[in-house]
Amino acid sequence: MLRVIALAAALFLATAVQAQTEGEAKPAAPRDLAGFARWPLERIELTDGRAYEGLILSQSEAFVSFQEVNRRVGRPMYLITRSAIPRASVARLEPLPAEERNVLVERIERFQRRSLQEYLAMANVPLSRGEGRTRPFWLYQSGPWFRAESLADEEWTRQSIVRLEEMFTAFSEILPPRAKPERPLLLRLYDTTSEYRAFLAKLNYRIENPAVYVPSLNLLAAGSEVAVFTERLADLRSKHAALRKKYEQLAADIPQQLQKLAKELDDAGVPVAERKAAVLAAQRRWEQQVAEVTRQISAIENENASQFKQLTRQMDVRLYHEAFHAYLENFVYPQGTCDVPRWLNEGLAQVFEEGILEAGTLRLDAPSRTRLADLQADFARQPRLPLSELLAADGRAFLVAHPGGAETSQRYYLYSWGLAYYLAVREPVLETALLNHYVEKGSKSLDPIARFEALVGMPLEKFESKWREDMQAMKPPAR
Numbered sequence: 203m204l205r206v207i208a209l210a211a212a213l214f215l216a217t218a219v220q221a222q223t224e225g226e227a228k229p230a231a232p233r234d235l236a237g238f239a240r241w242p243l244e245r246i247e248l249t250d251g252r253a254y255e256g257l258i259l260s261q262s263e264a265f266v267s268f269q270e271v272n273r274r275v276g277r278p279m280y281l282i283t284r285s286a287i288p289r290a291s292v293a294r295l296e297p298l299p300a301e302e303r304n305v306l307v308e309r310i311e312r313f314q315r316r317s318l319q320e321y322l323a324m325a326n327v328p329l330s331r332g333e334g335r336t337r338p339f340w341l342y343q344s345g346p347w348f349r350a351e352s353l354a355d356e357e358w359t360r361q362s363i364v365r366l367e368e369m370f371t372a373f374s375e376i377l378p379p380r381a382k383p384e385r386p387l388l389l390r391l392y393d394t395t396s397e398y399r400a401f402l403a404k405l406n407y408r409i410e411n412p413a414v415y416v417p418s419l420n421l422l423a424a425g426s427e428v429a430v431f432t433e434r435l436a437d438l439r440s441k442h443a444a445l446r447k448k449y450e451q452l453a454a455d456i457p458q459q460l461q462k463l464a465k466e467l468d469d470a471g472v473p474v475a476e477r478k479a480a481v482l483a484a485q486r487r488w489e490q491q492v493a494e495v496t497r498q499i500s501a502i503e504n505e506n507a508s509q510f511k512q513l514t515r516q517m518d519v520r521l522y523h524e525a526f527h528a529y530l531e532n533f534v535y536p537q538g539t540c541d542v543p544r545w546l547n548e549g550l551a552q553v554f555e556e557g558i559l560e561a562g563t564l565r566l567d568a569p570s571r572t573r574l575a576d577l578q579a580d581f582a583r584q585p586r587l588p589l590s591e592l593l594a595a596d597g598r599a600f601l602v603a604h605p606g607g608a609e610t611s612q613r614y615y616l617y618s619w620g621l622a623y624y625l626a627v628r629e630p631v632l633e634t635a636l637l638n639h640y641v642e643k644g645s646k647s648l649d650p651i652a653r654f655e656a657l658v659g660m661p662l663e664k665f666e667s668k669w670r671e672d673m674q675a676m677k678p679p680a681r
Contacts, residue, residue, distance in 0.1 A: 348528075349389070552622065
């Protein structure tokens with residue numbers, strides 16, 4: 203039996219290699235996903251040894267203006283404009299060719315206008331109203347990737363549609379579409395977690411995730427208290443606006459109140475020096491009172507804004523995770539014609555969910571800090587989780603269906619992330635004929651270990667040793 207499996211794996215590998223050399227068109231070389239979203243940048247070197255990368259804004263005989271583009275590994279991009287650098291301090295300028303420079307200018311402008319562009323994109327989402335059994339819902343029918351039904355408020359509906367479409371487009375640049383769905387993908391949004399959980403209960407799903415992809419329905423569903431939180435924020439802002447107005451009026455009345463106090467003290471025969479001291483003390487007290495109330499309001503609003511940003515970020519991350527499952531099923535490797543092992547599907551979804559989306563490109567240039575730390579710590583645990591066990595695991599192994607299942611499931615997800623990140627970023631096999639053959643429907647009948655060995659081109663024992671060593675030595679992105 204083992205010899206038959208080995209022969210099947212050899213034939214599988216030979217078929218993949220033959221596909222690259224015979225009738226099929228040669229696929230693109232594996233992409234370096236860590237550098238996939240790297241932008242060509244212009245460069246300026248100064249006579250004191252400093253150098254910056256970005257965009258040359260302008261130059262004259264006397265000065266050079268430069269916009270530095272900082273895209274540090276694993277951290278969001280930011281810009282620094284360095285105006286009027288003396289020409290005498292410039293040792294070298296490295297401009298880009300005109301075509302690449304135009305692309306860079308467009309990307310930077312898009313980044314700078316990202317809030318405005320999202321607002322305009324949200325305003326242009328063609329929504330209509332549909333009548334549900336209990337209440338109306340928002341309907342979106344003309345998207346390139348999915349259609350949507352939403353019981354959520356209009357703002358969150360529009361924002362979710364815009365961000366998901368941008369993410370699907372970013373997915374397509376890394377894993378180009380090679381299939382078309384038999385029926386349209388549907389996005390369904392619920393504005394409360396209770397409604398979302400009621401939906402899950404009908405499917406007999408017992409999960410805590412705020413989003414889920416249901417392949418049998420080709421449905422991407424999500425539920426959140428974002429709308430409720432938005433309403434609370436709006437109510438709080440309204441109350442704060444009224445309070446601010448009250449204290450602004452108090453501040454405007456301070457001069458008049460001080461004059462009144464001074465007159466009362468004068469009428470009472472208080473000496474001039476004491477009157478001035480009392481008026482000055484009253485002025486400071488009232489001004490401090492106004493400043494303290496304003497400070498407290500700002501602190502509360504900043505804290506609420508931070509919580510809201512964290513809430514929406516958590517929601518977006520989970521939605522992006524499930525959206526990747528939906529994208530892979532609908533446009534790349536549908537179940538009807540392909541077999542994507544669960545470890546690969548869940549692993550890639552975790553890798554992609556934490557990508558940094560900037561100006562339409564998805565950056566995957568750094569491992570997850572928490573997942574990497576957890577994986578490195580788990581390597582020292584006993585009993586050890588061998589890759590052979592992960593590769594052979596079916597979908598049920600990832601579910602929490604029995605006592606102790608949560609720990610096992612978490613380990614499987616963690617190792618799936620580590621393996622997928624390594625193969626996608628460190629030792630890329632995406633976009634190769636080997637990956638396409640690895641997920642072919644017929645490959646499911648192969649032994650999972652032999653199947654994986656054909657994908658990576660080496661015995662599992664050798665690969666696992668190298669993988670563990672490399673992942674253990676990997677450094678997290680700087681804070």
